[in-house]
Amino acid sequence: MAKVKGAIVVDTETCKGCEVCIPVCPENVISMSTEVNRKGYHYAYMSNPEVCTGCTNCGIVCPDRAISVYRVKVSA
Template sequence: MAKVKGAIVVDTQICKGCEVCIPVCQEKVIAMSSEVNRKGYHYAYMKNPEACNGCTNCGIVCPDRAISVYRVKVST
């Protein structure tokens, strides 16, 4: 059976660092960067990419639509 592997892409220039995405990520994939974007906000990034299952929770709750979620089937 195929396993689903996920990945997120954060538009770092749109992300305001509100951290709404962090608690909805059950796999603890997302963290806040120590770097800032051009507006001075710390932005979200994939801290633990191998754990992402592509559930889309982070993309759904992002108020600025800064997170895109991708899913790929991986054969086991």
């Protein structure tokens, strides 16, 4: 059976740092950056990318649609 590997891409200029995505991630993949975007917001990023399953929870709850989720099947 193939395993699913996930990844997210955050539009750092759209992200306003609301942190809604952090608690919905079951694998604790997302953190807030220490850097800020042009608007002065800390933005989300993948701090633990190797455990992302591509569940899409973060993309669904993002109020600004700043997160895109990708899934790839990886042979076991």
